[in-house]
Amino acid sequence: MQLIVNGILMGAIISIGAVGLTLVSRILHFFYFGYAGMLVLGAYFTLTFFNFLGIPLVLSLILSIPLLALLAIGVDRLTFKNLRSRGTGPFGMMVVGIGLELLLRSGVRLIWGSDVMRYDLPITRAMVLPFDIRVTKNQLIIIGASLALMYLLHLFLAKTRIGKAMRATADNLELAKIRGIDTERVIMWTWSLAAISAGSAGFFLALDTRLVPIMGWKLLLPLFAAVILGGVGNPYGALVGGMVIGLSQEVSAGFMAASYKPAVAFVIMTLTLLIKPSGLFGRGG
Amino acid sequence: MIFFLTYAAVYAILAIGLNIQWGFAGLVNFGVAGFFAVGAYVSAFMTGAPSPYHLGGFSLPFPLALVIATIISGIFALILGIPVIRLREDYLAIVTIGFAEIVRLIIVTERNITKGPYGMGVIKPYKDLVPSGFYGLFYLGISLAILGIIYLAIQRAVGSPWGRVLRTIREDERVALVLGKNVNWFKLQVLILGSMIFGLGGAVFGHFFNFITPNHFLPMETFLVWVMVMAGGSGNNLGVVVGALAIRGVWEGMMFLSDILPQGVQVGAIRLAVIGLLLVLVIMLKPEGILGEKKTASDIL
Numbered sequence: 001m002q003l004i005v006n007g008i009l010m011g012a013i014i015s016i017g018a019v020g021l022t023l024v025s026r027i028l029h030f031f032y033f034g035y036a037g038m039l040v041l042g043a044y045f046t047l048t049f050f051n052f053l054g055i056p057l058v059l060s061l062i063l064s065i066p067l068l069a070l071l072a073i074g075v076d077r078l079t080f081k082n083l084r085s086r087g088t089g090p091f092g093m094m095v096v097g098i099g100l101e102l103l104l105r106s107g108v109r110l111i112w113g114s115d116v117m118r119y120d121l122p123i124t125r126a127m128v129l130p131f132d133i134r135v136t137k138n139q140l141i142i143i144g145a146s147l148a149l150m151y152l153l154h155l156f157l158a159k160t161r162i163g164k165a166m167r168a169t170a171d172n173l174e175l176a177k178i179r180g181i182d183t184e185r186v187i188m189w190t191w192s193l194a195a196i197s198a199g200s201a202g203f204f205l206a207l208d209t210r211l212v213p214i215m216g217w218k219l220l221l222p223l224f225a226a227v228i229l230g231g232v233g234n235p236y237g238a239l240v241g242g243m244v245i246g247l248s249q250e251v252s253a254g255f256m257a258a259s260y261k262p263a264v265a266f267v268i269m270t271l272t273l274l275i276k277p278s279g280l281f282g283r284g285g
Numbered sequence: 286m287i288f289f290l291t292y293a294a295v296y297a298i299l300a301i302g303l304n305i306q307w308g309f310a311g312l313v314n315f316g317v318a319g320f321f322a323v324g325a326y327v328s329a330f331m332t333g334a335p336s337p338y339h340l341g342g343f344s345l346p347f348p349l350a351l352v353i354a355t356i357i358s359g360i361f362a363l364i365l366g367i368p369v370i371r372l373r374e375d376y377l378a379i380v381t382i383g384f385a386e387i388v389r390l391i392i393v394t395e396r397n398i399t400k401g402p403y404g405m406g407v408i409k410p411y412k413d414l415v416p417s418g419f420y421g422l423f424y425l426g427i428s429l430a431i432l433g434i435i436y437l438a439i440q441r442a443v444g445s446p447w448g449r450v451l452r453t454i455r456e457d458e459r460v461a462l463v464l465g466k467n468v469n470w471f472k473l474q475v476l477i478l479g480s481m482i483f484g485l486g487g488a489v490f491g492h493f494f495n496f497i498t499p500n501h502f503l504p505m506e507t508f509l510v511w512v513m514v515m516a517g518g519s520g521n522n523l524g525v526v527v528g529a530l531a532i533r534g535v536w537e538g539m540m541f542l543s544d545i546l547p548q549g550v551q552v553g554a555i556r557l558a559v560i561g562l563l564l565v566l567v568i569m570l571k572p573e574g575i576l577g578e579k580k581t582a583s584d585i586l
Contacts, residue, residue, distance in 0.1 A: 031375050079569065091313060091374040092568045095515075098508065099568075102561025109554035221386070224379055259394045266383035273376055274368050 001131040003251045009139050011246025012146035013204045017219065018226040018238035019153055020197025026170040026233025027190045028080065030093035031224065035198055037104025038068055039223075040216030042199030043206035044112055051120045061203050069195035073188055075100060081184075101217065108213040117211040142204045149200055150239055153193060157235060162189050170233040221262055222249065225269035231282025240280060244268070287421040289537055294428040295490045297529035300513045301432075301439055301522055302482030307511075308519035309443055310475040311455030313374040316365070317510050319385030320358045320480040322392060322502035324487025326399060328354040329407040329497060339405055340398040347410035351431075351488050358484020359477045361388075366476040370469050382504060393499045404498035407491040428489055432526075435482060440522055451475060452520075505560070509536065512560060515567045535559065 017039060024032050045067055049060035079096055126134040157163040162185070169176040169186045177183055205219055226245045230237025248268060249261040272279060299317060306312040330341025331350035345353070369380050392399045399405060415423045442448055453461045454468055461468050491497050509532060517528020536556060543552045 031379060079565065082569065088568070089374070091378065094375050094378060095511070096565050096568045099561040099564030099566075102508070102557045102564070106554040106556075106558035106561065109551055109557070114551065114554070221383070228379075257394045260390055263387045263390050266380075266387055270369070270380050270383060273372060273380060277372075277376075 002133050003254050004247065005133050005135055006253075007247035007250035008243070009135075009143055009208065009246070010250050011243035012143045013201055013208070013242075014219075014222055014226050014246045015239045015242025016146040016149055016197055016204070017201030017223050018197075018230065018242045019150060019235045020194035020201075021223050022227040022230065022233055022235060022238040023166065023170060023190050023197075024194050025227055027166065027173075027186060028093070029173070030090035030097065033094065033097040033220065034075065034100035034104060035097075035194065035223070036101045036216030036220040037108075038072060038195060038198035038216070039202035039205075039219050040105065040108055040213060041071070042068055042195075042202030043211050043215065044108055045199075046203050047112070047117060047119060047206070047211060051117075057119065057121070061199065064203075065195050065199045068199045069192040072191040072195055076187065076191060101220075105213050105216065112211075112213075114213060119207060119211075121207075138207055142208060146200070146204060149196070150235075153196070153235065156193070162186070166190060166193075218262070222246075222265040225265035225272075227279075228269050229272050229279055231279030234279070234281045237279055237281035287425050289533070291421070291425045291428050291493050292537075293530045293533040294425070294432050295486050295493060296510065296513060296533055297526045298428075298432050298435055298486035298489065299483055299510045300517065300525040300529040301435055302479040302486065303510050303514045304519060304522060304525045305439060305443070305451075305482070306475050306479035308514060308521070308525065309448065309455060310451040310472060311374075312472055312475055312479075313378045314381050314476065314479065315378045315504075315507050315511070316381030316383075316385035316388075317483055317507040318502045318504060319381075319388035320361060320483035321487040321490070321506060322385075322388050322497075322499070323358045323361055324354040324484030325407075325491035325497045325501070326392065326405070326487075327357045327484070328488035329405050329491050332408050332410070332492070333406070334408075338397075339400045347492065351485060354488035355481045355485045358487070359481040361484075362477040362480035363473070366473045370472045370476060382507070385502070385504065385507060389499050389502050392502070399499075402499060404496055407495050407497060409495055410492055424493055428493065431485065431489055435485070436522060436526065439482075443522070505557075508560060508564065512563050512567065516563060532563075 020038075021032070021035050024035065042061075042064055045064035046057070046060045049055040049063055050057050053060075055063065079100070080093060083093055083096065121138075124136045124138060126136045128134055157167055165176070165181045166186050166189060168179070168181060169183055173183070176186075201219065201223075202216065205215060209215075222245050223242075226241035227238055228241070229244060230239070230241030245265050245268060249264050252261060252264045299321065303314065303317060306314045328350045330339070331343050331345045331353050332347060333339070333342045334344055335342030365381075365384050369377060372380060393401050395401070396403070409420065409424070410427075411423070412420065443451070450461060450466055450471055453464070453466070454471060458468055461471075490501075494501075510529075513528040513532045514525050515528075516532065517526070518524030539552060539556045539559065542555065
């Protein structure tokens, strides 16, 4: 039972992270490994504002997100925009993304050091609920905030003009261009939403556990599994996918070694690709 | 220096393997580290003395162990390949990363078999026959010999009709299909052959380093080999061997940076950054894609 609660918590973190990733994967048409950098910087920027500048925790997160967005857009201008106009395929972009992840991770190590860090928060005792479940206040907040953020993102995508443009572009790039949608603007907004998504996910993970430079990479692989499971480009799929992956990973610890958790995500991802490559909610590839 | 060259030779073997897969056939394999690990551990199991701490201990002779390691890597490739070979490149990349990580996680977790994170010792073959001062040179010789054999064999394979089919598949799969070639079967063959070479490289590595841990088989190893192949010129065997030497040189050379940089600057992080930068540059700077082999449509055109 405790494992299921852990699974929901992990699922919430993965889901909020996966929404941004699924949009990036679909609209920019490649698997962006550099997203791990956005995850980890979301955590570390917040750390700097909170631990070192004394800014309240939530405000620290809110301040970090535009920084992340600017960084992502800047990187896009420097690299991917160029590759897009050259017609580079998804593989080439992916390799650049891997390179960027290494650069960002090493940047984190150089700036903040390799040691484990934590947010300067008092240690909270877990509450004990029925069924012998232990959960902390922060964990409940993470689950709630994650769901709330996803709802906000849903509203954005459904109600705003740019949100609709993004969904149209995610659905069919060529058709969107023909209809006169400014795809470069859509891309900028995609990176911005990704910043919200990744920044929050990174922060939540750091809040629940700790900060280490490699946390982005470690979270990234289950995120890709969630994205693929839910159907690339489908934010609601990302939500479901995230929950499934989170639950599967945590519950698996009940009957196999905990170190195999990432393997569970990989296996689910591979099975998805073999059985229904478009994912649970995806349309064509 | 001998240590460095032997290390480079191991990676050159890996680079040739990846070159067949990516350089010649356009097959994206990000699971190099996984096969590398399989080869190393299998050879270690085969040649070690019996021990309660890990599997194997069959004390088999070195050449036999190499062969077994190579074959078992091939079997892994076959099992992995049959379902995934038809995936598009970037999906194949993610799945193969997943495979390599699963292999590594199994090695880490199943301590009774592999001694997990504590690592396994690997024997020095023919240690008693060679005077200890010369052993380094002796093993370098063995490594270079194996590298040479692989190099020549692959050069021949690539020049053959089989090799031409591979290049056709790389350039445009549909042409190969139109010509009646069973593309997926060729891709599978390439996956298996390349992965067997990775396994062989792994075995050579194990007996060279004499100690293997799961940390020797992190995704970074795969990325290193990819940089070697892409920077050395995919599709060019000599190029990738040179690439292996060069990248290995950069990797080891950066350790000397710690002498000249101010205190507290982490060289490990800088190494990561340099490899990352190389990956980015190699894609961005090569004019059309990343093939180091001239595209030959026809001599008539």
